[in-house]
Amino acid sequence: MEKSNFVDYVKIYMRSGKGGAGSVHFRREKYVPKGGPDGGDGGRGGHIILRGSSQLWTLLHLKYNKHVIAENGQPGGGSQSTGASGKDRILEVPLGTVAKKAESDEKICEIVKDGEEKILLEGGKGGLGNAHFKSPTNQAPRTAQPGGEGEEDWYVLELKILADVGLVGYPNAGKSTLLSSISAAKPKIADYPFTTLEPNLGMIEYREDKSFVMADIPGIIENAHEGKGLGLRFLRHIERNSVLMFMIPADSPNIHEEYKTLFNELKQYNPELLDKKRMLAISKSDLLDDELMELMKQDLPDIPCVFISAVSNYGITRMKDMLWEAINESITDKT
Numbered sequence: 001m002e003k004s005n006f007v008d009y010v011k012i013y014m015r016s017g018k019g020g021a022g023s024v025h026f027r028r029e030k031y032v033p034k035g036g037p038d039g040g041d042g043g044r045g046g047h048i049i050l051r052g053s054s055q056l057w058t059l060l061h062l063k064y065n066k067h068v069i070a071e072n073g074q075p076g077g078g079s080q081s082t083g084a085s086g087k088d089r090i091l092e093v094p095l096g097t098v099a100k101k102a103e104s105d106e107k108i109c110e111i112v113k114d115g116e117e118k119i120l121l122e123g124g125k126g127g128l129g130n131a132h133f134k135s136p137t138n139q140a141p142r143t144a145q146p147g148g149e150g151e152e153d154w155y156v157l158e159l160k161i162l163a164d165v166g167l168v169g170y171p172n173a174g175k176s177t178l179l180s181s182i183s184a185a186k187p188k189i190a191d192y193p194f195t196t197l198e199p200n201l202g203m204i205e206y207r208e209d210k211s212f213v214m215a216d217i218p219g220i221i222e223n224a225h226e227g228k229g230l231g232l233r234f235l236r237h238i239e240r241n242s243v244l245m246f247m248i249p250a251d252s253p254n255i256h257e258e259y260k261t262l263f264n265e266l267k268q269y270n271p272e273l274l275d276k277k278r279m280l281a282i283s284k285s286d287l288l289d290d291e292l293m294e295l296m297k298q299d300l301p302d303i304p305c306v307f308i309s310a311v312s313n314y315g316i317t318r319m320k321d322m323l324w325e326a327i328n329e330s331i332t333d334k335t
Contacts, residue, residue: 007060008058008158008237010059010065012065012067012156013067013153013154014069014155016122016124016152017047017069017073017086018045018086018123018124019123019124019127019147020044020084020127021144022076022127023075023076023129023144024129024130025039025040025079025130026039027079036131037131037141039077039080041082041129041132042073042074042126042145042147043073043074043082044073044086045071045085045123045125046085046087046150047088047089047121047122048068048070049089049117050090050097051090051092051115051116052094052116053092053094053115056094058159062091070086070150071086072150073085073086076129080129080131085126090117091120095112098158098159098160099156099157100156101154101155102153102154105156108120108155120155121153123150124147124148124149125147125148126147127146130142160240161217163214163241164213164243164323165245166214166244166245167179168247168266169262172249173247174283175216175247177283178281178310179200179216182310183214201213201216206324207324212324212327215241238266242276242277244273245278245279246263248280248283249282249284250282250284250288255282255299277326277329279305280300280303281306281308281319282296282300282305282306283310284309285315286312304326306319
């Protein structure tokens, strides 16, 4: 079996740097033999930072990086010199990455913009040098602070694909064929279940140089929300899509029941998905004549529907118009 380069989940032990200790030091010069305290502060420990990169689409580069440790801060010195800060560890991640604590599943942050940076673990603070502790009653303090401890824990980085439109359907519903025919994406296509084992993204050109991003999500089956089939591994990618386009082939035994099953899987996984704009595309419609289409329309789900064929290009322009309208309605709803 061909090994996939798509990785959307990694678990990493991370530790930020410890702060440097403050210095106990006294000014000693040729003509100032008994100068006052001049111990400098310690440097802060290195942070662990997530940075978004539009050039990445997978967490593969972090898969074998099981330990990420930032540098400790350096201790302070004489003449109130501050120790050097520990070097930060910056992890570049694809847009749509969510960071969680592994044990509690608590969400810490998410990265959605190119160049966006968020501190996941803060480095320890540097300790204060003895210059800070001078007082009228203590002219020669021999006290300084140790550096603060860094943070450490196991974290999960989870990628949720960012796309305007997510294609939802059973294996072999024609999702990959559609994406390959209307974009430059070249997903693997064959006539057996689960041909698509990883999400594929395609840029769809629209009128007047406009465009939107479509994601081919691997096929859902009944009880996918319980982890069956490809299950939970790919359902999470649907969470980031603005519009969900259900795809059901025209030769399906019962289009209405198939839609209800897909709808129920999303509901069981995350009820909030049902707040997204939804539409239905009946694929492989080159198999139908006009009379049969009219007959089928009488028993379709109560959402916007369109008959399409990726092979003959039938209905594709109408589908793009409907998607563009739904995407912009979704954006308006959020503002």
